[in-house]
Amino acid sequence: MIKKFFILCSGADRDILATCSNGEQNKFAGIGATVFFTALLAWISASYALYTVFDNLFTSIFFGSIWGLLIFNLDRFIVGTLRKRKSKINEVLQALPRFLLAIIIAIVISKPLELKIYQKEIDAVLQEERNSKLMANKDQVTAYFQKDRDALTTEIDLLKKEVKTKEEEVNQLYNTYITEAEGTSGTGKLGKGPVYEEKREKHDAALAELQTLKTTNAEKILQKENEITALNNALEKQLLESSPIVSNFDGLMARINALNKLPWIPVLFITLLFLTIETAPVLIKLLASKGEYDFKLADNEEARATWMSQKSYQRKKQLETDQSLNDKIYEDLKQDEELYQKKRKTAMEIANLQAEAFYKQQKSVL
Incomplete structure (x- = not known):
């Protein structure tokens, strides 16, 4: 049950992954666990940060939960959309924007927790500032x-x-x-x-x-x-x-400014820790060799692409055939005498009606 939940968190195709080996499933379960616990830390971090603003436990937990779900969705999207390519350079280029986004998320998550970890030191700095x-x-x-x-x-x-x-x-x-x-x-x-x-x-x-x-x-x-x-x-x-x-x-804001006045090396270690946690799923997928799931996923996507290409080609040929037939049919209709006489009769009736209407209009004007 837990394994299935973590696989869900990884953003992988569960139908394809179900046909893979147990080791491949465990790999994606580990990636999903990293995504889940990162979101959990984001929830704790945001709840504490909001508590310092609203000073209300339930409000902080509510909005912190929304933030945690948002981070969970972003991380799941980042990991789930990474694809193994034939070239490592293409993989790096594909992962670069996702990696930058993961860094930004890690910094945002780490800051409130840094405030909590160094709370006593921050309180001392704030007390000095308050006295001043x-x-x-x-x-x-x-x-x-x-x-x-x-x-x-x-x-x-x-x-x-x-x-x-x-x-x-x-x-x-x-x-x-x-x-x-x-x-x-x-x-x-x-x-x-x-x-x-x-x-x-x-x-x-x-x-x-x-x-x-x-x-x-x-x-x-x-x-x-x-x-x-x-x-x-x-x-x-x-x-x-x-x-x-x-x-x-x-x-x-006062606490963040006080945090910036503390020695930067211990604070940097906390930030690096969260950077490692947040970017771990991206790095794992980037550094890992192409596995069974990646081959099956690529084969599945290639099959869909081929099927869509075939459908597009068939629709194109059907349109060309239909156009050719219509051109031939209308060309034959040009030579049909019966159709010509019927069209001629109809045109004469319309012309007579237009002439009568014009005559009545002119008479009313006079």
Whole structure:
């Protein structure tokens, strides 16, 4: 039962192969087994690749099965259409496009399985890339808000500097009127004279202005600090929203790119393994000597070609004979008087009818 199934997978003519020796049947059963297991690997490979995309087991298995059947059909076609020729050069030329197609299929099949085999190494590369992207994203988002925060901080510093300048002015006026009262500066007279009162009034006015400025600037500083707090909250929100996007940097393309960053020699060995598996049926049929099945298949195809050629020749001769007979018959009819008179009578009736119809048409016009 298994042998029959693998022979079916090989794409060979089972009716012809049934008349061949057991060794010939085993050869094609081996070729069919290679085709089957290649398709099985293709199904596993595609299912895993699609699982990384859809993250759904049943969807991945369904579409992976379709891909596996497609690869099975292609491999079966490639092997089944190879024919043994009289010249090895003709066989190579015949097998070359099929061999190239087998190489492409092997590369496509091997890639997802390579992703699974080197999953831990790929995860490490992806983690490094995610960390780099998170840092870059944080720097980018922070730079976006930094300009506004720096502007608000500068405004706060200016408001504080304005208050400090006013305080220095008030302190200077205070020292001025105190030293005036002590007689150590200004007029040099001890006591609270008119100059003292004038300087005291300037100090008191500046002090009142300082109190007003402190109140006003404190409100402005509080407003600016609230704006900075809002910007910081917006920054944190933006980072929280963008971090999951970077953290989910784990798709099929990302994994393929991470695989390409690994040492290429171990990855190449896996690819070569699948190349060997996929191209094995083609190479086996190409390198194997012409067997019993090939002789019988060639004889069968030659018999069909001969039969089709005979049928074509017979149809051609039948057509030539029929044409010759028809030419002779119509040539004899030209000399038949009875047929001539009948044709003449019919033509005269048609001519009379046409003349009457023309007369009626002209009369209606007039």
